[in-house]
Amino acid sequence: MAERFEEKYNHVRFEFIAVGTGRALKLAERGDVCAVFVHAPSLEEAYAEKGVIVGGRIFAYNYFVIVGPSSDPAGVRGAKSAAEAFSRIYRAGEGGRALFVSRGDNSGTHVRELSIWRLAGLDPHGRPWYKEAGQGMAETLVMTNEMMAYTLSDISTFLSLKKRGRLPNLEVLYSGGEELINIYSAYLVESCGGAERMYAEKFIEFVAGPEGQEIIASYGEEEFGRPLFSPAASRLQELKALWEKLAGAQG
Amino acid sequence: MIIELRGVWFAYPGSRRHVLRGVHMRVEGGRVVMIEGPNGAGKTTLLKVLALLYRPVKGVVLVDGDDYWSLDPRTQLSLRRRVVYVHERPILLRGSVLENVALGLKLRGVPGAISGALETLRAMGLEYLAERKWRELSAGEAQLVSIARAVAVQPELLLLDEPMAHLDEDRRELLVEILRELKSRGVGIVVASHWPQDELLRIGIDRVVRVVGGEVRAL
Amino acid sequence: MNIVEEVLEITLRSLVVSGTATLLASAWSLPLAYILAKPGRLRSLMASILEALVGIPTVLLGLALYMLFSRSGILGFLHLLYTVRAIVVGQAILITPLIAVTACRVLKSARESFEEMALALGADDLQAMAIALREALPGITSSVVMGFSRAVGELGIALMLGGNIRGTTRVLTTAIALSVSMGEYELALYLGGILVAISVLVSLTVRLLKGVQGL
Numbered sequence: 001m002a003e004r005f006e007e008k009y010n011h012v013r014f015e016f017i018a019v020g021t022g023r024a025l026k027l028a029e030r031g032d033v034c035a036v037f038v039h040a041p042s043l044e045e046a047y048a049e050k051g052v053i054v055g056g057r058i059f060a061y062n063y064f065v066i067v068g069p070s071s072d073p074a075g076v077r078g079a080k081s082a083a084e085a086f087s088r089i090y091r092a093g094e095g096g097r098a099l100f101v102s103r104g105d106n107s108g109t110h111v112r113e114l115s116i117w118r119l120a121g122l123d124p125h126g127r128p129w130y131k132e133a134g135q136g137m138a139e140t141l142v143m144t145n146e147m148m149a150y151t152l153s154d155i156s157t158f159l160s161l162k163k164r165g166r167l168p169n170l171e172v173l174y175s176g177g178e179e180l181i182n183i184y185s186a187y188l189v190e191s192c193g194g195a196e197r198m199y200a201e202k203f204i205e206f207v208a209g210p211e212g213q214e215i216i217a218s219y220g221e222e223e224f225g226r227p228l229f230s231p232a233a234s235r236l237q238e239l240k241a242l243w244e245k246l247a248g249a250q251g
Numbered sequence: 252m253i254i255e256l257r258g259v260w261f262a263y264p265g266s267r268r269h270v271l272r273g274v275h276m277r278v279e280g281g282r283v284v285m286i287e288g289p290n291g292a293g294k295t296t297l298l299k300v301l302a303l304l305y306r307p308v309k310g311v312v313l314v315d316g317d318d319y320w321s322l323d324p325r326t327q328l329s330l331r332r333r334v335v336y337v338h339e340r341p342i343l344l345r346g347s348v349l350e351n352v353a354l355g356l357k358l359r360g361v362p363g364a365i366s367g368a369l370e371t372l373r374a375m376g377l378e379y380l381a382e383r384k385w386r387e388l389s390a391g392e393a394q395l396v397s398i399a400r401a402v403a404v405q406p407e408l409l410l411l412d413e414p415m416a417h418l419d420e421d422r423r424e425l426l427v428e429i430l431r432e433l434k435s436r437g438v439g440i441v442v443a444s445h446w447p448q449d450e451l452l453r454i455g456i457d458r459v460v461r462v463v464g465g466e467v468r469a470l
Numbered sequence: 471m472n473i474v475e476e477v478l479e480i481t482l483r484s485l486v487v488s489g490t491a492t493l494l495a496s497a498w499s500l501p502l503a504y505i506l507a508k509p510g511r512l513r514s515l516m517a518s519i520l521e522a523l524v525g526i527p528t529v530l531l532g533l534a535l536y537m538l539f540s541r542s543g544i545l546g547f548l549h550l551l552y553t554v555r556a557i558v559v560g561q562a563i564l565i566t567p568l569i570a571v572t573a574c575r576v577l578k579s580a581r582e583s584f585e586e587m588a589l590a591l592g593a594d595d596l597q598a599m600a601i602a603l604r605e606a607l608p609g610i611t612s613s614v615v616m617g618f619s620r621a622v623g624e625l626g627i628a629l630m631l632g633g634n635i636r637g638t639t640r641v642l643t644t645a646i647a648l649s650v651s652m653g654e655y656e657l658a659l660y661l662g663g664i665l666v667a668i669s670v671l672v673s674l675t676v677r678l679l680k681g682v683q684g685l
Contacts (some may be wrong), residue, residue, distance in 0.1 A: 019651065023650075104636060105652055131552075133633055146541055168542075
């Protein structure tokens with residue numbers, strides 16, 4: 001999208017820093033960045049309330065996936081909800097039949113994972129089968145594959161690693177549903193000013209507008225056979241409602 | 252004790268340059284030999300071959316008539332213990348002067364090494380240095396200590412490499428006295444020096460030998 | 471477990487892991503250094519190669535070992551991955567060139583001067599070697615301490631082979647990396663401070679011991 005945007009406004013240059021949502025928002029707080037693209041509504045709500053970020057626009061969504069070994073010792077495949085899937089994993093963990101790897105790094109995925117445990121009324125912290133890796137999504141998936149464990153992942157990282165043959169032991173065992181919806185929003189950082197702010201605003205507008213949405217709709221199709229994200233435009237109201245729900249659910 | 256070099260050639264391992272070329276030389280007890288020559292000419296190497304430390308690549312080293320390098324290790328060791336070489340730059344161990352001077356005696360398993368060392372220091376008028384630590388010594392003091400260490404084992408041949416290098420006038424006097432005394436007791440002395448030899452002459456030099464480009468010429 | 475307890479746990483783990491790695495590395499590096507201290511073209515070549523490996527990026531070594539220890543790797547059956555044992559092995563390998571090369575230099579110089587001096591004074595080969603080794607001891611100790619510092623401060627290996635798992639393989643460096651990635655810079659700085667303090671303390675302790683021993 002930056003490429004397309006730069007075509008239009010060729011005196012603008014983008015520099016992207018790829019970090020977890022928690023850190024992205026911290027960077028915003030310190031004024032080190034001008035705009036953030038994040039996906040953890042509860043954290044976003046907290047920072048928006050503080051006035052650190054403004055002008056939020058939901059621009060895409062997809063679903064988190066629960067991945068695990070093909071043998072599925074916990075029986076996640078048969079679960080009726082994400083919370084139930086986690087309950088099954090918990091029981092299997094206690095019974096010594098399964099392991100779960102958590103990102104443990106305050107990223108969007110991590111925040112969601114914690115909320116699902118809460119939904120299920122369980123606290124896995126400190127349990128021997130619950131491994132808090134403190135690493136990025138790719139490393140976490142690799143570790144999960146190595147340990148033949150379960151984890152929560154975003155679909156794009158999983159698919160790209162799977163495609164490269166790095167996750168031979170893992171499969172998507174459960175996905176979809178409200179609990180696993182992953183909403184991406186873009187915000188302007190309040191402390192950003194001048195020409196930078198103007199173009200940041202334009203870019204966010206671009207991403208949420210028809211051109212950006214079109215790019216999103218087909219992104220990843222060629223490489224993975226299916227688009228990795230869905231454009232938000234067509235379901236905006238619904239997504240906004242879901243966002244509110246997730247934001248209120250305490251990160 | 253007599254050490255004789257016949258047709259000795261020496262090159263360092265891995266080097267093709269011969270540092271010593273066809274050297275004939277003889278040193279014996281009670282005689283003082285001076286080796287002079289420019290830096291890099293091979294004086295130190297020559298001393299080390301005489302000290303039975305370096306093995307020639309060609310030629311023979313005779314000790315009292317025997318080919319040293321074809322003797323068994325035990326015999327080599329006992330012969331080598333009668334010859335002491337003192338490095339140009341004093342190499343002292345961590346510890347006190349007394350401990351250093353006693354080293355040679357300790358290596359030979361001589362009982363009472365410490366008192367023997369003290370004796371030597373006294374005889375050389377250096378007992379005031381006995382308790383000093385190795386790094387508290389000046390260059391001149393360190394040099395005298397390393398010479399005292401050699402003298403303490405009562406060698407039959409003493410090989411000194413630039414012994415005057417760090418010594419001031421008084422100490423040079425002292426060294427001359429010590430060497431004169433040793434000569435009169437029948438110790439063979441070989442000194443390598445590129446310094447003016449005036450003081451050394453007072454020891455009574457029996458022969459001067461010049462080393463140039465690895466070759467030795469008697470003068 | 472509160473934050474202070476957790477920091478203590480992580481610190482202790484760092485010390486034990488890197489300490490063990492240093493002992494392990496010294497066990498094979500010091501004899502290697504001794505062998506390499508003798509003259510010879512082949513030995514010289516080996517020393518040069520080791521010298522080049524001193525600065526190997528930890529991530530690179532971590533990756534290579536990861537591929538070995540992974541389930542699909544040759545040593546996968548050992549189940550070393552994501553345990554502290556893997557970090558110990560990885561760090562030991564990492565600091566081997568450092569310890570070997572620096573100890574070798576010390577030994578070489580010690581042998582050249584002290585060994586020859588001892589021989590000239592009438593020592594036999596064994597006595598001369600013992601003297602050279604004893605004189606080289608302070609330098610060798612420094613070598614080992616340097617190895618420890620490198621091990622305790624490295625990130626790539628601990629991360630790739632340990633996985634930064636809370637409660638089992640999290641060490642100071644990986645905890646710092648995590649804090650940074652979460653934007654918790656203050657915590658990262660505190661942990662960093664502990665790391666530096668450890669290195670300094672170890673160095674000072676060794677210095678003290680050397681002084682006491684008259685080294």
